[in-house]
Amino acid sequence: MATTRSRGSGLKRASREAGSPVLSHDLLFQEMAAAVLRAAVFLSLCAGSLTLPSGSRQTRRPSCGYEACHETKAGALNVHLVPHxxxxxxxxxxxxxxxxxxxxxxxHAGVQYILDSVVRQLLSDPTKRFIYVEIAFFSRWWQQQSEDMRSAVQQLVNQGRLxxxxxxxxxxxxxxxxxxxIIDQMSLGLRFLNDTFGECGRPRVAWHIDPFGHSREQASLFAQVRGLxxxxxxxxxxxxxxxxxxxxLRAQR
Structure with missing residues (x-):
């Protein structure tokens, strides 16, 4: 049977084996120092300001989702063009x-060329945005890309531009x-996005612009998907x- 023990149990056992009823000063100091270090790292990570050693890559908090949208102008009619x-x-x-x-x-359709050209345009112009739906095609395209291209696409996703x-x-x-x-095919796509891109790959919009007619059951299923x-x-x-x-109009009269 598996057993669990607290972090301090090893230190307590070491003290007992040494014949001391309490922690030695050295062990106590080490435990306190480790606790302070863990707290400092945790607070730094939460604040997004962790300072890495010289020569290491500093990570930035992703700005995906609504935070990545272009600013709107108050008091004006803001028109949103959605390339897709x-x-x-x-x-x-x-x-x-x-x-x-x-x-x-x-x-006339070739999806791999659509994805190739979209990613190329996004990388060349930081003001451009694009949205994509069908993960069956994207996952196939993703498997055919080099590590450098995958890294570039990951950055686009983290920036909210793809x-x-x-x-x-x-x-x-x-x-x-x-x-x-419906649940099975949604689960398959969402699992790929989560495993590949993490939080920034999570969709926020249920985009159903092609089915010929809509059902209340579909809307109900979407309402139960986390994040939509x-x-x-x-x-x-x-x-x-x-x-x-x-x-x-009749209801307003």
Whole structure:
């Protein structure tokens, strides 16, 4: 059976073996010094001001998430342009054909080239931002990159300039999918982001701009995902939009 003991038990046993009922002055001093050092390091880490020895790399706290957004102007209409791409994980072509850009006579799409060009532009211009959704494609692209490229992309993520939203393996359908399949594919993508990028890889926006129709169950699942605080969708029947507008106007009268 496994047993546990306190940090000081070893020191107490050493004192007993030496025939002393209390800690020796040397051992007591060492314990106090170690405790002070641990406290100093902990406080420095919490404050983000840990001073490393000369020649070591100093780490900075990531500025991802909303902290990385451009400043807005008070009293003005602030228009947010959101550069993004939607890459179907299989639709008119196979997943491989979409990724490598094959069979462009069916649909002109090559996801690997999208990611290549996006990362190149982000590295060349610090004012640019981009969001990405389909982790099935990104994880494949990531596995093909060099360590230098991975390090550069990690920096983009930590700076909030490359942001992952939704976070699932794909942007799932909402009409004919079972909730267990939705949970599985979301878990697969979110686990990759967490293992690869940590906290800065955690999505904050549920981005469902392509499913043809939306369900309340999908919104309920998103509401239970840790960290998601926004749900963005796009496709809706025009008659539904008109009806909703009329309903709001009648409610305001």
């Amino acid at each position: 791409t939607h890459d179907d994980v299989g639709w008119l072509k196979t997943v491989d054909q979409y990724y490598y850009g094959a069979r462009n006579e069916i649909q 942001e992952f939203i939704n976070g699932g393996w794909s942007m799932n359908d909402e009409a004919t999918t079972h909730y267990s399949a 605080d926004t749900h963005a969708d796009r496709l809706a029947d025009c008659t539904d939009s008109v009806q909703h507008t009329d309903d709001r």
